[in-house]
Amino acid sequence: MAAGSIRFNPVLPVEKQESFAKISMGFYDHVALLFSENIFGTEADGYFFYNADTHGAQSPALTGFLTNVSGTPLTLADVGGNFARELEVAGRDAAIDFVRGELRRLFGTGVDRYIVGADFVPWGLDRWTRGAYASAEPGAYALRRVLRQPVGDRIWFAGEACSPAHWATVHGAHRTGQDAARDISRRLSGI
Ligand SMILES: Cc1cc2nc3c(=O)[nH]c(=O)nc-3n(C[C@H](O)[C@H](O)[C@H](O)COP(=O)(O)OP(=O)(O)OC[C@H]3O[C@@H](n4cnc5c(N)ncnc54)[C@H](O)[C@@H]3O)c2cc1C
Numbered sequence: 001m002a003a004g005s006i007r008f009n010p011v012l013p014v015e016k017q018e019s020f021a022k023i024s025m026g027f028y029d030h031v032a033l034l035f036s037e038n039i040f041g042t043e044a045d046g047y048f049f050y051n052a053d054t055h056g057a058q059s060p061a062l063t064g065f066l067t068n069v070s071g072t073p074l075t076l077a078d079v080g081g082n083f084a085r086e087l088e089v090a091g092r093d094a095a096i097d098f099v100r101g102e103l104r105r106l107f108g109t110g111v112d113r114y115i116v117g118a119d120f121v122p123w124g125l126d127r128w129t130r131g132a133y134a135s136a137e138p139g140a141y142a143l144r145r146v147l148r149q150p151v152g153d154r155i156w157f158a159g160e161a162c163s164p165a166h167w168a169t170v171h172g173a174h175r176t177g178q179d180a181a182r183d184i185s186r187r188l189s190g191i
Contacts, residue, residue: 025131
């Protein structure tokens with residue numbers, strides 16, 4: 001909505017448009033790595049905190065690794081904000097190279113032989129997602145209520161950004177969908 005790729009005619013109320021603009025998508029990505037063995041020594045779903053050198057940039061570069069996801073040899077390196085945006089533009093190979101470089105700084109060059117696979121999905125550049133999840137600008141929190149309000153009993157809104165308490169999550173998105181469906185059902189049955 002904030003990108004203007006879905007338009008309404010007649011246009012939606014101004015406050016509704018303001019809610020789109022002020023609760024817009026942010027960048028957050030995983031660089032996924034498949035290891036031949038558990039190099040972190042953590043248990044399943046352990047989190048390995050690590051602050052990569054930002055080289056003076058304000059946005060953190062790499063905040064850590066979700067290791068041994070669900071007991072598998074998969075590990076996810078977390079990048080977000082402006083740095084993630086830059087990595088997305090630089091491309092998949094650059095993103096993987098960046099994380100490999102940080103792992104070498106941590107564990108030495110020998111770490112390469114344990115990496116058996118890697119991938120990176122640029123969620124911000126993907127035209128169907130355009131980011132990871134939405135964030136309200138400072139002072140715009142109250143607009144989440146406006147965001148989830150239906151318009152004229154004809155258009156309903158759902159998704160993580162509309163969630164009153166669980167924004168940025170799958171279950172928040174799921175519940176807003178259920179709420180909207182229930183509301184539509186009530187209106188249609190005249191209850
Ligand atoms: C790297 C990453 C890690 C995450 N980790 C977690 C986590 O651990 N736990 C958690 O709960 N959440 C996590 N999230 C957040 C979670 O993925 C989102 O909050 C959730 O997917 C949002 O669901 P949604 O239904 O609101 O939006 P989406 O899942 O984005 O669904 C929107 C749908 O609309 C479709 N669409 C878009 N434009 C159009 C159009 N013009 N016409 C028709 N269809 C269109 C899209 O194809 C898509 O299917 C993570 C997100 C990212 C990116």
